[in-house]
Amino acid sequence: MSTNPYHSLLEHLANCHDSTDIEVLFRALLTDKEQHEIANRIRIFDLLECGATQRDIAEQLGVGIATVSRGAKAMQSHDVSALLATHRQGS
Template structure:
């Protein structure tokens, strides 16, 4: 297979204009647990940016401290500001 499936997914998502289509696709690709883990990662980013301690985030979300630490590390490496702005706008 010459095409990278992940790149195909990114290209497809970039061209989707309908959130229902994106939801349908992600529901097909991700288990309920995976969807929940992604939602938790977004909440971790949000709470970290608000200055909540990793221990408090762990307790609040019911996840391990290692999960929060991985989220903090990812947040240091990647700019998630646009995602957080959308998240906060939706709440």
């Protein structure tokens, strides 16, 4: 097990066998608000990948345009498009 807290978290997530295990871990680690914010970030990524405008995303999710803009910037700087495409194919 890693001594780096972030790497330890990643190892624990990698050891989860299904989404139920991940949900249990997230409920133990994160507040309801934190879970909601992470879910919104993923939704922002998904909607951007589908071609939705930032303004439409903000309205659909009930968040500020700045929240969507931060999500778009994070998506670009971390190049998660390939990961999202893989997830969609597996769904």
